[in-house]
Amino acid sequence: MKKNNSNQRPLILVTNDDGIHAPGLKTLMEIxxxxxxxxxxxxxxxxxxMSHAITIKYPLRYKKLREEEGFVxxxxxxxxxxxxxxxxxxxxxRKPDLLLSGINHGSNSSISVVYSGTMGAAIEGGLHAVPxxxxxxxxxxxxxxxxAAILYGERIIEKTLIDGLPEGVCLNVNFPRxxxxxxxxxxxxxxxxxxxxxxxxxxxxxxxxxYYWLTGYFENYEPEAEDxxxxxxxxxxxxxxxxxxxxxDLGAMEKLRSSYAKART
Amino acid sequence: MKKNNSNQRPLILVTNDDGIHAPGLKTLMEIxxxxxxxxxxxxxxxxxxMSHAITIKYPLRYKKLREEEGFVxxxxxxxxxxxxxxxxxxxxxRKPDLLLSGINHGSNSSISVVYSGTMGAAIEGGLHAVPxxxxxxxxxxxxxxxxAAILYGERIIEKTLIDGLPEGVCLNVNFPRxxxxxxxxxxxxxxxxxxxxxxxxxxxxxxxxxYYWLTGYFENYEPEAEDxxxxxxxxxxxxxxxxxxxxxDLGAMEKLRSSYAKART
Numbered sequence: 001m002k003k004n005n006s007n008q009r010p011l012i013l014v015t016n017d018d019g020i021h022a023p024g025l026k027t028l029m030e031i032x033x034x035x036x037x038x039x040x041x042x043x044x045x046x047x048x049x050m051s052h053a054i055t056i057k058y059p060l061r062y063k064k065l066r067e068e069e070g071f072v073x074x075x076x077x078x079x080x081x082x083x084x085x086x087x088x089x090x091x092x093x094r095k096p097d098l099l100l101s102g103i104n105h106g107s108n109s110s111i112s113v114v115y116s117g118t119m120g121a122a123i124e125g126g127l128h129a130v131p132x133x134x135x136x137x138x139x140x141x142x143x144x145x146x147x148a149a150i151l152y153g154e155r156i157i158e159k160t161l162i163d164g165l166p167e168g169v170c171l172n173v174n175f176p177r178x179x180x181x182x183x184x185x186x187x188x189x190x191x192x193x194x195x196x197x198x199x200x201x202x203x204x205x206x207x208x209x210x211y212y213w214l215t216g217y218f219e220n221y222e223p224e225a226e227d228x229x230x231x232x233x234x235x236x237x238x239x240x241x242x243x244x245x246x247x248x249d250l251g252a253m254e255k256l257r258s259s260y261a262k263a264r265t
Numbered sequence: 266m267k268k269n270n271s272n273q274r275p276l277i278l279v280t281n282d283d284g285i286h287a288p289g290l291k292t293l294m295e296i297x298x299x300x301x302x303x304x305x306x307x308x309x310x311x312x313x314x315m316s317h318a319i320t321i322k323y324p325l326r327y328k329k330l331r332e333e334e335g336f337v338x339x340x341x342x343x344x345x346x347x348x349x350x351x352x353x354x355x356x357x358x359r360k361p362d363l364l365l366s367g368i369n370h371g372s373n374s375s376i377s378v379v380y381s382g383t384m385g386a387a388i389e390g391g392l393h394a395v396p397x398x399x400x401x402x403x404x405x406x407x408x409x410x411x412x413a414a415i416l417y418g419e420r421i422i423e424k425t426l427i428d429g430l431p432e433g434v435c436l437n438v439n440f441p442r443x444x445x446x447x448x449x450x451x452x453x454x455x456x457x458x459x460x461x462x463x464x465x466x467x468x469x470x471x472x473x474x475x476y477y478w479l480t481g482y483f484e485n486y487e488p489e490a491e492d493x494x495x496x497x498x499x500x501x502x503x504x505x506x507x508x509x510x511x512x513x514d515l516g517a518m519e520k521l522r523s524s525y526a527k528a529r530t
Binding site: 046048049050051052053054055056057059060061062081082085086088089090111113114115117120123127128159163165166168169186188189190191193195198199200202203209210211212213214240241242243244245246247248249250251252253255256257259260263 | 311313314315316317318319320321322324325326327346347350351353354355376378379380382385388392393424428430431433434451453454455456458460463464465467468474475476477478479505506507508509510511512513514515516517518520521522524525528
């Protein structure tokens with residue numbers, strides 16, 4: 001795959017996990033067009049909660065939906081991570097300069113990063129050494145106010161295009177549920193410790209067989225910690241968490257090494 | 266949910282991502298029975314490559330398949346992570362003392378951890394503060410030699426039941442494709458840096474429409490690094506990688522903070 005040469009406009013790969021019709025995707029494509037040529041590819045239906053899932057058992061299909069000068073838009077039958085793989089490996093003839101995933105309808109802060117299809121796509125981009133940003137509004141409605149995402153998203157995108165990102169890192173950006181004018185700025189944060197406390201909503205189908213809807217609420221284990229994404233969002237900041245693509249816990253590695261070494265003697 | 270009291274046998278939650286009929290699951294259930302009471306729950310069909318995906322758009326169903334003294338076995342319509350959630354939140358009346366996920370048919374070393382349904386389930390267990398271990402044989406055949414997984418898996422399970430695991434950490438254990446007698450021991454490792462290099466296998470269906478199979482090969486970026494899981498496996502060791510459930514890159518966080526602070530002035 002060819003590298004971009006400096007005379008070309010940046011090539012920006014855009015994807016999401018809410019599917020091709022999501023207002024968040026439309027907004028992100030418009031933002032991306034200001035910064036470069038755009039190749040957008042999104043699942044043909046919503047694929048929320050898909051994490052970093054890939055499609056192994058079924059074949060993938062993709063289709064060009066629209067093309068105009070500096071912009072092309074595809075749908076794909078796979079997951080968000082599949083979209084990134086097929087774009088980079090099959091469709092594009094040069095490496096993207098930036099990957100943008102979103103704008104997700106709903107928060108991906110704290111532990112939601114592990115379930116998020118938006119962040120699965122961003123991590124996949126990072127794996128391919130493309131500076132990658134997942135963007136989410138903490139608003140689950142179908143028509144959220146994107147003004148803060150536009151204003152602050154553009155700042156983060158511009159900065160990332162200029163500076164790049166540290167190797168093996170992508171960004172998890174969440175916007176508070178506020179209009180741009182009410183946002184206090186950007187905070188670089190760590191992922192808050194917390195858990196989705198599940199309550200399964202049990203129902204009975206017309207054939208008297210039980211089924212269960214996964215539901216629940218988020219519990220923040222450290223609501224007072226000012227360096228976390230949850231604190232930032234609650235205090236009207238945009239949260240930016242650098243996500244490490246290497247999941248090794250180096251501290252635990254040392255501890256386990258000495259523990260296993262002792263067990264051997 | 267009640268905690269286990271010290272008079273009870275340990276309660277071991279067993280799951281996998283290859284489905285209820287996988288030989289690896291059967292082997293793991295047999296291992297687990299030696300250490301405690303076992304509640305096994307697995308997807309009703311293979312769900313490889315599902316990462317940490319959860320089912321939001323569809324309801325979940327589960328069914329008891331078998332029950333005997335100290336052992337109960339369920340199937341579930343969801344992903345591996347769904348299995349863990351529904352077991353802990355809906356089915357079990359006390360918290361498991363250990364979660365075992367596997368034995369996966371195929372390697373989950375290096376970057377495969379991000380795609381792995383086996384490890385998605387283990388991470389979900391860790392989130393619920395259950396010491397959790399994902400176990401995989403680096404052999405994709407339907408009938409692998411599990412002798413090394415049995416011998417060394419039991420050692421790791423016994424040690425984890427006694428010592429527990431550091432908070433926010435689960436284990437990614439991979440076994441080399443060797444009989445137990447040829448394995449040289451256990452190595453605590455970090456995740457090797459590498460990438461699945463994708464090649465999409467393009468075909469045409471009977472209606473002349475193209476489709477693509479995701480395929481490819483793994484490229485190890487650091488084959489000489491002796492502290493990695495890939496090196497351990499290649500050199501006949503069982504690899505044990507402690508996986509950190511907090512994905513924040515703290516080093517990158519500091520770098521980005523000073524870079525964003527400068528931009529503001």
